[in-house]
Each structure stands twice: as C-alpha cells, then as structure tokens.
Amino acid sequence: EVQLVESGGGLVQPGGSLRLSCAASGFTFNYYAMSWVRQAPGKGLEWVSAISGSGGSTNYADSVKGRFTVSRDKSKNTLYLQMNGLRAADTAVYYCARQPFGSGTHDYWGPGTPVTVSS
Amino acid sequence: QSALTQPASVSGSPGQSITMSCTGTSNDVGGYNYVSWYQQHLGKAPKLMIYDVSKRPSGVSNRFSGSKSGNTASLTISGLQAEDEADYYCSSYTSSSTYVFGTGTKVTVL
Numbered sequence: 001e002v003q004l005v006e007s008g009g010g011l012v013q014p015g016g017s018l019r020l021s022c023a024a025s026g027f028t029f030n031y032y033a034m035s036w037v038r039q040a041p042g043k044g045l046e047w048v049s050a051i052s053g054s055g056g057s058t059n060y061a062d063s064v065k066g067r068f069t070v071s072r073d074k075s076k077n078t079l080y081l082q083m084n085g086l087r088a089a090d091t092a093v094y095y096c097a098r099q100p101f102g103s104g105t106h107d108y109w110g111p112g113t114p115v116t117v118s119s
Numbered sequence: 120q121s122a123l124t125q126p127a128s129v130s131g132s133p134g135q136s137i138t139m140s141c142t143g144t145s146n147d148v149g150g151y152n153y154v155s156w157y158q159q160h161l162g163k164a165p166k167l168m169i170y171d172v173s174k175r176p177s178g179v180s181n182r183f184s185g186s187k188s189g190n191t192a193s194l195t196i197s198g199l200q201a202e203d204e205a206d207y208y209c210s211s212y213t214s215s216s217t218y219v220f221g222t223g224t225k226v227t228v229l
Contacts, residue, residue: 044222044223045165045208047210095165104151104171105153106165112164
C-alpha cells in the first residue's frame, strides 16, 4: 500500500526557517518524481515544487523560488522541503504527492502538515 | 502562472448530472493532455478522480468522466450522490514544466 506521511510543520516567526519531511513507503521511491503542494486556510491548492526521481531536476513556483529547496534521500525513502525566509503568505497545509512516470498528475497524497508563519 | 478558472459553485439534486469547467491557456490546458481532477472533502487530502484528461484511476466510480476542448477541460458527475459533495480542483502541466491548479468548485447536493 502506497503511503506518504508529512512531518515537520509548526509555528515559525516571519523570516524563519523550517524543514518539512515526507516519508514514503509501499513503492519504489526513486522511480517516481514527487511534488509539494500547499493550501492556505480557506483557499485553493497551489503547486510549490517538484523533484525528479533521481533528484537531478527540480522546479519551483515563482512564489517560493530562491527561498525553498526540494531534495530527496533515496536511502531513507524521504522527500524534503527546506523553507527559508518564511512569510505570512506561506502559512498553509503542505502536502507531498507522487507523480507517476509519463503522466502529468499526482496520484497519491499525504495527509499534510500545517505550517503557520506568525509573530 | 495564474490559476486555472473554475466556477465557484455547482449544485444538483441526487441522481442528476452536473458538469464543471476548467479554463486555462494554450500554455497549460490547451497545450497538453495532462489535465487532472481532484476531489477534496473538508479537512482531507485531495483524491485523484481523473487524470490525462479522461482516464479514471482504479477504484474511482465510472460516474466521473472528463473531457477537453481547446483551452477548457470539463468534469462531469453523473448520478449525483450525497457523498459527491466536496470541493473539486482541476490541474494541468504547463509549458514551464510546472503545474497549475484551478480556483476550485464547490459541489452541493441539494
């Protein structure tokens, strides 16, 4: 059974940093690209970042480019999102999601981890 | 990248069919057959309902169907049921090798 479980969310002050993790199980982790998607309170979904299966290719939304870094550790079957220079607008539930090869979709999602940026 | 445009709400009675739209540009919806639809119940993670415009994942009811014409994709729910009441989001791959989501549609079963 495919499982994705995010962790690392919490309360952080503006300008601070946080690292999110997404533990993957039930599939061959390095065969799949992965994405981070966020949802601000009461708002819609926003794609944040993606990383290829090998980790050699990454992409970011303009809203986080230069502040967030996505990475993965295949020995730990874990996806990461390093978030620096956090702003109030980054307050959201952050989901990790799996991207099947050859398909532009996200087929499995974790339950999400909440991030609140506030003083 | 601007969000794809969806109607804010759609409603129907049990047993009826409803259709919601998702409008983008030639750089996303119109340029790729990589449109997906997600169902999200309150407080839950999104669930994939349709991918690659019209394909259904295993386990998703055949009451859900997708299509696309030009820069607009559509999701149809036939035989509407109470459990279909949720928010629905479309998504597309883009020419910038990123993804863009729609503004979301709230489905109400009357």
